Amino acid sequence: MNTDELREKYLSFFETKGHARRQSDVLVPTWDPSVLFTPAGMNQFKPHFLGKVKLEFTRATTCQKCLRTGDIENVGRTAFHHTFFEMLGNFSFGDYFKREAINWAWEFLTDKKWLGIDPDRLTVSVYHDDDEAAGIWQSDIKLPDSRIERLDEDENFWPANAPSQGPDGVCGPCSEIFYHTDGGESVEIWNLVFTQFNRVGDPPDNLRPLPSKNIDTGMGLERTAATLQGESTNYHIDILRPIVEAAAECCSVAYEPDSENGRRLRRITDHVRACTFAVHENVYPGPNKERYVIKRLLRRAVLDGHQMGLAEPFLFRIVPAVVEAMATPYPELAETSDRVAEVIRNEESNFFATIDDGLARIEQIFADMKGENRAVVNGEEAAKLYQTYGVPAELFASIAAEHNFTFDWDGYQKAMEAHGEVSGAGRSELFATGPVEALKRAVHVTEFLGYETTEAEAEVKGIIAGDQLCDQLEEVGHEAAVRLVLDRTPFYGESGGQVGDSGTIFGDGFRFEVSDTQKDDDLLIHYGHLTEGTLTSGATVTARVDPDRRMAIRRAHSATHILHHALQKNLGRHAQQQGSKVDGDWLRFDFTNPAAVSREQLAAIEGDVLSRIDERAAVTAQVLPLAEAREAGAMMLFGEKYPDPVRMISMGDFSRELCGGTHLDNTGEVQAFEIVAEESVSAGTRRIVALTGERAQQHAEETVAALSETAKVLEVETAQVPAAIEALARMVRDLKKQLGGGKQAELVDLKAADAQTASPKQLLQAAAATLKLAPTEVPQRAAALVGELNDLRERAASQASTADISIDSLWSDAVALGNGKLIVAETPGLDAHRMRQLIDQLRRSDDPVAVLLASRADESKVVVVAGVSRDMESAGMHAGNWVRDVAKVVGGSGGGKPSMAQAGGKLPEKLPEALATATKLAKSMLA
DSSP: OOHHHHHHHHHHHHHHTTOEEOOOOOSSOTTOTTOSSOOSGGGGGHHHHTTOSOOSOSEEEEEEEEEOOTTGGGTTTSSSOOSEEEEEEEEEESSOOHHHHHHHHHHHHHOTTTTOOOGGGEEEEEETTOHHHHHHHHHTSOOOGGGEEEEOTTTSEESTTHHHHOOSEEEEEEEEEEEEOTTOOEEEEEEEEEEEEEEOSSSSSOEEEEEEEEEEEEEEHHHHHHHHHTOSSGGGSTTTHHHHHHHHHHHTOOOOTTSHHHHHHHHHHHHHHHHHHHHHTTOOOOSSHHHHHHHHHHHHHHHHHHHTTOOSOOGGGGHHHHHHHTTTTOGGGGGGHHHHHHHHHHHHHHHHTTHHHHHHHHHHHHHHHHHTTOOEEOHHHHHHHHHHHOOOHHHHHHHHHHTTOEEOHHHHHHHHHHTTOOOSOOOOOSSOOSHHHHHHHHHOOOEEOTTTOSEEEEEEEEEEETTEEESEEOOSSOSSOEEEEESEESOOOBBTTBOOOOEEEEETTEEEEEEEEEEETTEEEEEEEEEESOEETTOEEEEEEOHHHHHHHHHHHHHHHHHHHHHHHHHOTTOOEEEEEEETTEEEEEEEOSSOOOHHHHHHHHHHHHHHHHHTOBEEEEEEOHHHHHHTTOBOOTTOOOOSSEEEEEETTTEEEEOOSOOOSBGGGGOOEEEEEEEEEETTEEEEEEEEHHHHHHHHHHHHHHHHHHHHHHTSOGGGHHHHHHHHHHHHHHHHHHHTTOOOOOOOOGGGOOOOOOOHHHHHHHHHHHHTSOGGGHHHHHHHHHHHHHHHHHHHHHHHHTTTOOHHHHHHTOEEETTEEEEEEEOTTOOHHHHHHHHHHHHTSSSOEEEEEEEEEETTEEEEEEEEOHHHHHHTOOHHHHHHHHHHHTTOEEEEOSSEEEEEESOGGGHHHHHHHHHHHHHHHTO
16 A cells, blocks of 8 residues: 555544545644644644633544654654654544444454555554553454553653643543564554643642643654555655655765665655654754754765765755655645745755864864763854854764763753754743633633724623733823723734734723734733723723824735735745734835845835736735635745635735735725845845835835935935946045055046936935945945045145155255164155155065154144154164154154054144254164
């Protein structure tokens, strides 16, 4: 039986038992903060198990995409370990229990209509004191005691060791089913979990029976397929062996299962499959959380390839084999195959660029550790290795283990935190508790009325103050926000990137100002403060959304959909949403794109959005089955979890997206649209920030004003500003070089700058790009450059007026000093910078020389600079001491290094005396 047949048979079997077939949840359940990736089939049903949602069904069956990294070191080495795998499962929410679960499992495994496994090959285990489960296996299935093993809580309880070690919460005993191969090996193929307790505190008597008992089972698809196909390892089943062979071909090695390369190829197979699914769902390799996991998997696979002699990207070539092998259950992989391969190739290239240096550094660290007789890898060293060479800590730890070294994880985490980087991810408790959870079980759902109205009558169902449920709230002006739950509300709770509504909830003698609304499962929670009166649970209230802010949010959200359409039109279908935030007349939109979006592309994108606004196309919302929305061409974002039925937002005939947000009635109501920023979020992900409505109009006015101010500063027309800014910056740069001894700068008249035909925003953005700053900062920077240019021109003119002070003229006035020359001179009009240049040129001579130059900066200031060659310095000359004593004559002070020093004074009339003193001091230093 092939794997696709097994998957379909399982789901079909449980459909015959009254189970609702549900789609696999996404691989990254962003709605669940307790996990990075979906670890098991039950994860999407956690609210159902806890009674937090209104049940549409009490039985379900799925084939769930899962990703775990807990056993990553065993991947490729053992027969059955994976990071990515599929888990078949059947679930009951307060419906059937142990008897049905056990009987149906046995029927599916042994009945010839289904899998037809020989019953004699199967044994089971139960929790050591679960007499109920053991009794069913004996009485219903007729298994003898010899084939029923009783195990302790570390093996047959979920979570493992929960009775004695926790955590508190829902838990229960397990019963596992094992298949015995011809070679006598025992393989666990199915785990039946009976969630019947709520753990409260430490033992004894800490397992409280649940009022509603549940079933949660898990059968590893790949492991069971290997059993049915007679394979000794999952990697040889029909959906994995072709990927292994493709990996071998890409690595130019033969696949020999028992060799070290064989293990590497299996690990590459697993990691590429996992990353193909993750990147398909828009989880790109990166520095944090789930993105870091993907980076880690890819770099571990790259290391395997490197150890087989590869020096260039190769993993991306395996992606087509993954797509083909998984095509039947996941045909959508083909839609993103090219994008996935490109993302993987880029990550490979990045790591291949540093891997040799990184591995060499690791070997050096190991050698130092052996020399110092250390057995623990320093965490700070590991952090430096990751930051410098991109070697993930887990990979470093794995290599260290191969050398019998341990790893300082605490030190590594502290070092990363000190550098502002945390590559791992925090974990929340598996099942949360608290006042909100209590309300979920009591209220289940808040009816949302916000699509039709911004004001409605409602009843207070819960008041949470100080993290406690209370029946009455009297204190006005709580420092911390109070949370309010109603039975129905027009307030939109933050979700799908759209921020929550604000407004007022009021009633007989009280007023509650809502500052934010959040969504927690199916509850809408109003955050705010009681400003007057007394609020009681059960009170009838009027909930009124701030209509102006809601309208501004609607403008931004509808504009986001139009922008998404324009991005795909101008950049390509790969430009898919990676994240968004929508607030009042403000939006932030993240999307996939390998490079920065050019100014020309941004102008085209903005132009397309404005054209759609001008169309005044109708915006409509329709609730329909997910399949119908897909047929209608609705854009569906990979990695997003959609309900069924779904809400589809249509705009004219150009945009259809699944969305639960609040939208306009027609695109013309967006009013205005301005892109104000385009920037990088991470590798392969860009971000656009834009404004709509009044904020866009205000920004446009500010842009015109900034452009006009810049033109005024430059004394040019607005159309000339970009070229004038470019010329101004170039003149400043060239004059600085000229004053430093470079070639003559070319000075131009800014009024002759070329004019450009463009919008005010484009003109200002072009100027900002030249200056590498925000458009709003252009006027101030232009003014500063004009001032700097004028100053540089004065210095250049002064330098030109003293051009007759040449090196030759200074040498002609030199006198003998020891074995060298002494030059002491007044250099009228020269500043300290120019005097230093002359001294440097004089010191390059073959003759030893000591030089002191002085200049009257104005009527009350003297500048003195001295420098000596190395030979003079060795003979006893010290420029710092020399210039210090000379400066005293002109009423000043100063000093510096033996080779070069500067001083100042405030008595220009004594300069001749100071120069004479300089000559005497120089001779005395060498006496």
